[in-house]
Amino acid sequence: MTLSVAVSGASGYAGGEILRLLASHPDVQIRTVTAHSSAGQPLVAHQPHLRSLAHLVLQPTTPEVLAGHDVVFLALPHGQSAQYTDALGSTPLVIDAGADHRLTSAEDWAAFYGGPHPDPWAYGVPELPVAGGKQRENLRGATRIAAPGCNASTVALSLAPGVAAGVIVASDIVSVLAVGPSGAGKSAKTNLLASEILGSANPYAVGGTHRHIPEIRQALIAAGAPSDGIRLSFTPVLVPMSRGILATSSAPIREGATDAEIRSAWETAYADEPFVELLPEGVFPRTADVLGANVASMGIAIDRAANRVTIVAAVDNLVKGTAGAAVQSMNLASGLVETTALPLNGVAP
């Protein structure tokens, strides 16, 4: 079986990374790539690293151009997906890398995004513990999939095992993330200029305003946390690396939980997951070690003096955080081998 695929937003970072992964996918034919203002230009004019796709020309992002494929990836700015999803009614599989279809709560949508609340789709983090299993099961055979927010999936994967096993308390979670600017996309904004980012650590969305907060909360509720018992302090900090998320998350230890029970929560959850790496005790991940890989790598410290479990997780925001999650979801939804075309090894140093 060869799936015909269209990728919109192909001149951007998320679109480019989806294409990088699909370029080595044996069951996929990349038939169409689309963009907005760059339509008509060769793909490699915008993605010069994708040499094996040098034959592709960017077409305009219209429902007509996107129709007629087995799979359509939408890698568009927030709020732009809806106009296409309606028109893609007959497309077997649509995967949205944007935020539009991630949230189930209309209240959260109103508070963090505003405007009409699009219908929620299956959430594309296969390894995420949910009641009675993994999110993976919801993706098998799915036809509409919302790829995760990169920060959200990193934090959710960090905490969900402990929440599901009841060894940490979800009511006082603190997450601080060092993130690279590619997560903000290829948009010409002054605050994303190299001169502003080089040599500096720049916080943003401090104090509970980041849009990934409700997404994390939703994932933790799915993992078993009481919906009224989650409190999350979430602070992202831009640091001078193009890719990568290093999320340091901690939560209070549930009274009475032993070290063995705590460690076992994560070990059990990720024992058979090729793309979630639980490091040995005392070892913690660096973002360099997941660069280019579809892997969330994490280490866990039980800090009895602080009465907290601290999870440090590294993710390549463009791979496991976005494009890899999208391709992994496609594999699951289409009945392909889940790990196809998804790199386990990173590129370091």
Added chain:
Amino acid sequence: MTLSVAVSGASGYAGGEILRLLASHPDVQIRTVTAHSSAGQPLVAHQPHLRSLAHLVLQPTTPEVLAGHDVVFLALPHGQSAQYTDALGSTPLVIDAGADHRLTSAEDWAAFYGGPHPDPWAYGVPELPVAGGKQRENLRGATRIAAPGCNASTVALSLAPGVAAGVIVASDIVSVLAVGPSGAGKSAKTNLLASEILGSANPYAVGGTHRHIPEIRQALIAAGAPSDGIRLSFTPVLVPMSRGILATSSAPIREGATDAEIRSAWETAYADEPFVELLPEGVFPRTADVLGANVASMGIAIDRAANRVTIVAAVDNLVKGTAGAAVQSMNLASGLVETTALPLNGVAP
């Protein structure tokens, strides 16, 4: 009055920064610079940016060479100060940039450093709220001063006002820091190589092992926290910028504390402090904006959804974090104008 000064460890980063500041100090004559393996070489062979000191030659770091000055700065690796401090008995003022004389608790010393516990000296963070005033008063006329740990002073300055005012709860503090590698000194270690740091965020000392933890606890106790009621989760993350600390600290809001009371705690504490900058509501600092400046810049967010106050503070680890603190302490101890030779403006972008 002109003070004659000796700086040991002058070939390293802390020593170099002390010299950079002293070079423009009108009341100081830099008479002696010392080093270990580089003795005999010109200072500028190791600090080529210090052109105005091109006449200085590194001498060996011995008690004899250091003796006979009005002020001696020790910028040596941990554990090496003691041998000199004994021999400098007649030196009017000794300022140690190392950790040896910071901790008052023998228990903490044993747990985090080990070996004989050196006597504690006056702690060199002038703006730090302590019971009934500021640490500054302890520095006036002091003869032996321990300059602070850069991470410790950043976090202590972030939290102490809230602790002192009783608007936050010290028993569940979480601090995550993005830090540049210069804080680790100019020592040739594989994990500090550029190839390891560039493009990567690297956590270290995860889970409560960092030596600045007891120093922060000590500062918060001095600010009024109950000594048995401080719990601190502390995680530093190396990021690819040579200088800078961006500390994101949070603590639970004391029940009943109003937004006005919370904000007022910091406003009151730092209203008259030129070197602690409290940013307007909704504004948070970047490390680029304190580069080269003797300033701790901070912003405060009251996150009611998370029930936490989040303080984001930016410090140049080599200036306000180390050398600037040392020079400011010297000014205070020597009866000079406290702000002399201490830059308020940073170098950006």
Added chain:
Amino acid sequence: MTLSVAVSGASGYAGGEILRLLASHPDVQIRTVTAHSSAGQPLVAHQPHLRSLAHLVLQPTTPEVLAGHDVVFLALPHGQSAQYTDALGSTPLVIDAGADHRLTSAEDWAAFYGGPHPDPWAYGVPELPVAGGKQRENLRGATRIAAPGCNASTVALSLAPGVAAGVIVASDIVSVLAVGPSGAGKSAKTNLLASEILGSANPYAVGGTHRHIPEIRQALIAAGAPSDGIRLSFTPVLVPMSRGILATSSAPIREGATDAEIRSAWETAYADEPFVELLPEGVFPRTADVLGANVASMGIAIDRAANRVTIVAAVDNLVKGTAGAAVQSMNLASGLVETTALPLNGVAP
């Protein structure tokens, strides 16, 4: 004497750096700062590192606002100066950090800029050897000064002594520059995004199209090169550091020139120049060592195997390359001590 000063383009990088230097200038009162779209906002909203100027509010950049000062600095995008210079007829001293008034050759202007050729002003690189002396003499008492292009002054200072002394051949110069993106200004362009610059070396203006080429040629002619005998291959490469230019320039050795004659050319030219540092034989500069300093630091290698003299020069593009040159020119033009408010020491690491 206190000069009243206005700085236009105060929200940008060049304007900000002029202000950083002027902030510590004892003979200057910064009375007016102007901007375009940010008029009405506090200066520190755009230049948060300039704490000592927190009282200033950005005013609109109009001839009326700029009029009535002793000195006006224009730090505007190319082509925007002319409209103000006409209106500033009665201003004693105008210094343009833009390109408009640098070129004397109408032909060069037409070829590299196009449009009407503004009248050339005195060129603001005081140390530049010109026939019979230094460019400095043209700046004393000048009323209209064109601050240099940062790349141009770096390369011109590198080569002019050898050209003036006749020890190198100007007809086959090759310059390759590693440059930081701040030289391109604070404009939101996709190719200047941090994600594009981090981890990458990006050439631009390859093959003889860079606008600083005629400016270098002009400087070398002023230094004594035959106007029809200069050929210059010039390639700038953006590298991931916010500031800095490292220019590697080479030219063939004039037949018969001895090593002593060659070295002497640079030694003689810069012997008494505080802001041009000629490093000892075998030592070459790093951009870190001039960060924040008004210094061009250079080392010279005589490569007999290649038959070329190679000059490696480091400059902070925003200081000696732009703002420092502008302030140094102001000092000269106004009869102040030339070195006032110009840092000799850099900020490293």
Added chain:
Amino acid sequence: MTLSVAVSGASGYAGGEILRLLASHPDVQIRTVTAHSSAGQPLVAHQPHLRSLAHLVLQPTTPEVLAGHDVVFLALPHGQSAQYTDALGSTPLVIDAGADHRLTSAEDWAAFYGGPHPDPWAYGVPELPVAGGKQRENLRGATRIAAPGCNASTVALSLAPGVAAGVIVASDIVSVLAVGPSGAGKSAKTNLLASEILGSANPYAVGGTHRHIPEIRQALIAAGAPSDGIRLSFTPVLVPMSRGILATSSAPIREGATDAEIRSAWETAYADEPFVELLPEGVFPRTADVLGANVASMGIAIDRAANRVTIVAAVDNLVKGTAGAAVQSMNLASGLVETTALPLNGVAP
């Protein structure tokens, strides 16, 4: 056919990259990895990004351990290969990533390395034009191969087509390279510390002392340049990116050569080479676009005003510059498909 492979120096950067490529090679079994001081530790303790090789344990680098494989890769510091190559007499294929066996000229060896001159091996840059063909032919069936120096192969590939076609003059070549520090290996040296490299451009080996100079000269002679007619000014500059070489090389245009002839020299040389990318006129490569790829990407400018052809080439020093070249050579020597396991696409941004 499955080749059994041993990789020495497996804890270093070159060794790690050879393993990253071999990990996806279908015709290879990585049986042995060796190191010096780290022997006995898991490979992933030193190469945490190589998850698919988590089962491998580092063994000591001894002739006994290395013996008995079909292919042995030596990724050792300079001068350490010889002791093993003698003992590997019966090994079918040995590929040395070090410098020991690259130079044919005993005189060059004495001048740039010193000590006994090891015998030269086949040189591992398949695409390099040599008299009557490509270096590739020398690698087919070879049993001893010297992988290239990363800077050398980048510059040689840039210039050889023009030299071979006689459109440029080899007697006045100038190359300036922006290089990442990983090329210097994972050795703990002060000048390679992140604090020294971040935010700075640092030249080294200025003035004709770099050891890759004779290697480039040798390659250009093989391409047809007269052996007494090559002069090369070569200056590498360390810049803050972990990987990558951006080489800007230029040479005088041969009198009478037309633009078409010049461009055709490179087009002809690389028309059928998948791993050398000649960009369209006016387009030049960035190192980000070859990160992780086995590709030398180059653009050519004909600068008539400077009378030079300028070639800008981007290479990932660890891939096409070292490990990729080594694996490509192995493929050729072993009769495998030349392109196996060698990425065409890069990882960007």
